[in-house]
Amino acid sequence: xxxxxxxxxxxxxxxxxxxxxxxxxxxxxxxxxxxxxxxxxxxxxxxxxxxxxxxxxxxxxxxxxxxxxxxxxxxxxxxxxxxxxxxxxxxxxxxxxxxxxxxxxxxxxxxxxxxxxxxxxxxxxxxxxxxxxxxxxxxxxxxxxxxxxxxxxxxxxxxxxxxxxxxxxxxxxxxxxxxxxxxxxxxxxxxxxxxxxxxxxxxxxxxxxxxxxxxxxxxxxxxxxxxxxxxxxxxxxxxxxxxxxxxxxxxxxxxxxxxxxxxxxxxxxxxxxxxxxxxxxxxxxxxxxxxxxxxxxxxxxxxxxxxxxxxxxxxxxxxxxxxxxxxxxxxxxxxxxxxxxxxxxxxxxxxxxxxxxxxxxxxxxxxxxxxxxxxxxxxxxxxxxxxxxxxxxxxxxxxxxxxxxxxxxxxxxxxxxxxxxxxxxxxxxxxxxxxxxxxxxxxxxxxxxxxxxxxxxxxxxxxxxxxxxxxxxxxxxxxxxxxxx
Numbered sequence: 164x165x166x167x168x169x170x171x172x173x174x175x176x177x178x179x180x181x182x183x184x185x186x187x188x189x190x191x192x193x194x195x196x197x198x199x200x201x202x203x204x205x206x207x208x209x210x211x212x213x214x215x216x217x218x219x220x221x222x223x224x225x226x227x228x229x230x231x232x233x234x235x236x237x238x239x240x241x242x243x244x245x246x247x248x249x250x251x252x253x254x255x256x257x258x259x260x261x262x263x264x265x266x267x268x269x270x271x272x273x274x275x276x277x278x279x280x281x282x283x284x285x286x287x288x289x290x291x292x293x294x295x296x297x298x299x300x301x302x303x304x305x306x307x308x309x310x311x312x313x314x315x316x317x318x319x320x321x322x323x324x325x326x327x328x329x330x331x332x333x334x335x336x337x338x339x340x341x342x343x344x345x346x347x348x349x350x351x352x353x354x355x356x357x358x359x360x361x362x363x364x365x366x367x368x369x370x371x372x373x374x375x376x377x378x379x380x381x382x383x384x385x386x387x388x389x390x391x392x393x394x395x396x397x398x399x400x401x402x403x404x405x406x407x408x409x410x411x412x413x414x415x416x417x418x419x420x421x422x423x424x425x426x427x428x429x430x431x432x433x434x435x436x437x438x439x440x441x442x443x444x445x446x447x448x449x450x451x452x453x454x455x456x457x458x459x460x461x462x463x464x465x466x467x468x469x470x471x472x473x474x475x476x477x478x479x480x481x482x483x484x485x486x487x488x489x490x491x492x493x494x495x496x497x498x499x500x501x502x503x504x505x506x507x508x509x510x511x512x513x514x515x516x517x518x519x520x521x522x523x524x525x526x527x528x529x530x531x532x533x534x535x536x537x538x539x540x541x542x543x544x545x546x547x548x549x550x551x552x553x554x555x556x557x558x559x560x561x562x563x564x565x566x567x568x569x570x571x572x573x574x575x576x577x578x579x580x581x582x583x584x585x586x587x588x589x590x591x592x593x594x595x596x597x598x599x600x601x602x603x604x605x606x607x608x609x610x611x612x613x614x615x616x617x618x619x620x621x622x623x624x625x626x627x628x629x630x631x632x633x634x635x636x637x638x639x640x641x642x643x644x645x646x647x648x
Contacts, residue, residue, distance in 0.1 A: 212335075214286045217258040219249060221284030229271035229278040238272050244280075258282040292335035295319050295354065296343070310348050319355045323404075326360040333358070359474055362407035364398070369409050380410050392553035393419040399552055400480035422556050424487055425549065428494060429560045432538050437565040439535035452537045455493050459541040460583035462486040463576045466548050476552075483548060490541055497530055539564075544576040592617045593644040594626040602643075610637050617643040 173179050178194075179187050195201030215224065223244040225237035237244055247266040249259060260266055260282040271278040293307070299316040300308040324332070333355075340354040365371060366378040373379070385394050397418040402408040440446065448456065465482045469475040542564060550557035550570055561570040585606055590613060592600045600622035604613050614635050617623060623645065630647040637643050 212286075212338075214289060215283040216286055217283060219246065219259040219284070221287050222289055223260070224281040224283055224285055226281040227269060227271055227278045228281065229274065229276060231276055232271055232273045235271055235273050235278075241272070246284075258284070260284070288332060288335045292332060293339040293343070295322075295336075296349070308348070313349055317349065318351045318353060321357045321359070322355040323359045323361060326362070329360060359404060361404045362402070365407055365409045367409055367411060372410075385412075385415060389415055389419045390422075390555070392556045393422055395554075396422065396480060396552045399476040401477065403475060403477055421484060421487070422553055424491070425545065426556065426560065428487065428490055429542055429546065429563060431494065432535075432542065433563045433565070435530060436535050436539035436542060439539040440532055441536070441539070443536065443540075446533050446536065448533050448537065451493060451496065452533055455489065455537050455541055456582055457585060458486055458489045459537075459544050460578040460580075461585070463544055463548065463578035464580070464583050467575070467578070470551070479548075480552060483545065483552075486541075486545060490538075490545070494538075497534060546570070547573060547576050588640050590617070590640065591642055592620060592623050593642065594623060595646060596644060599623050599626050606640065610639050613637055613639060613643060617645065 170184050173182050173184060173187050176182075176187070179191060182190060192201070192203050196203065223246060225242060225244050227235045227237060229235050247260070247263045249263065251259070260280075267280050267282060269278060269280050270276065296308045296313055296317065300306075300312040303309060336354050340349065341352070343349045344352060363371065364380075366376075366380075368378075370376070370378065382394065393415060397415045400418060401414050443456075462482050462485070466479050469479045469482070543566075546557050546560045546564065547570070549560075554570075558570050561573070566573070587603050588606045589601050589603050591598055592602060600617075600620045602613070602616045602620050604616050614637050617637075618627070618632075618635070627645060627647050633646040633648055635643065635645050
């Protein structure tokens with residue numbers, strides 16, 4: 164007879180009969196505490212960490228083996244023990260350090276007799292698990308770090324790493340943090356305030372990439388064909404950072420085309436927007452110009468929020484693509500016919516007028532200063548928001564737009580919540596909890612107006628005709644639910 168250890172309902176368990184095993188854990192614990200026969204605790208399942216390794220790379224273990232004294236710690240004034248310079252440190256069965264006599268043969272620190280230094284090294288996790296503390300005070304010759312420096316900089320605000328480190332490096336980092344805390348060297352309990360574990364890039368068939376399988380993608384080939392910026396943009400756009408995704412070149416081509424669209428749009432207007440007004444006080448804008456400003460400010464709002472705190476890089480790129488589409492639509496209204504590229508200044512209609520009146524040239528009138536001001540604000544913001552994803556492209560576009568100094572010295576664009584707010588919103592309408600229609604209403608309209616518009620919608624009326632409307636639930640600007648019977 165074997166014990167059943169899978170999930171299920173309890174039998175033969177007195178008052179706990181019939182409970183699901185997952186639920187019974189809590190109720191049994193509560194019963195034990197109530198009876199005073201046990202208490203709730205956490206089992207971390209920690210085991211001893213064997214840190215010795217038979218390899219060159221790693222921190223030397225500061226122990227000397229003496230025939231008379233046994234294992235003797237290296238005195239503090241002789242620390243740290245440094246690795247010797249070696250030409251060959253692989254391909255041996257034992258520790259490579261054992262083949263270096265000047266490293267191995269040393270006097271015993273206690274009795275002075277000839278002894279042998281320990282030739283195993285520590286697991287490299289011993290080094291890599293607290294490097295962020297050393298970064299706070301990297302040149303300290305006496306201590307691992309100055310506690311005052313760590314108090315200023317730590318704990319780490321944001322830590323990103325592969326999910327494969329979750330059960331090794333990250334646990335060891337927490338272990339070292341607790342050790343340093345117990346030694347009074349740090350004041351916090353956890354080393355990282357916020358953690359993001361990014362997913363892996365998989366092969367096209369969904370398997371993990373591996374050199375041994377021959378299914379890797381050479382980034383150098385991608386960079387030479389599409390450029391580093393297109394590759395960066397694609398990787399950040401294709402999926403949320405914490406998700407895995409299967410590689411495909413098709414998506415990379417899409418990112419390349421998007422960057423080309425941004426370049427053409429910026430290059431098309433760069434000369435004219437350089438002298439445009441930088442402020443909007445007292446400027447009367449057309450409806451189309453106001454809409455472009457709204458798109459610009461709303462995109463800055465979305466991108467800023469999705470970068471931090473959400474770290475939704477893929478939705479940031481989506482927002483930039485939507486903004487570029489809106490700018491192209493606006494640009495086409497102000498672009499005269501001609502070959503693609505920098506915007507031509509003469510239109511066919513203007514040429515006909517000039518020819519009929521004896522005009523010497525067919526020059527289209529300059530754009531309104533208001534139009535150019537709106538475009539300048541939009542293009543500046545677009546390039547700044549693009550910079551984290553396509554830094555090389557953004558840097559060149561920033562210069563094309565007439566800015567002096569590097570883009571990295573520029574401030575992140577800000578947004579005005581009033582400008583970013585749409586004048587109209589699309590509100591879904593439900594009937595008995597099921598979506599039946601959508602209505603477009605003024606964003607600042609009254610609740611009664613939204614209710615009236617919802618009930619007047621043809622699709623909604625089709626589901627309320629001949630029925631009694633019990634009530635209408637209105638969440639202003641978000642949802643209308645009509646309850647009927």
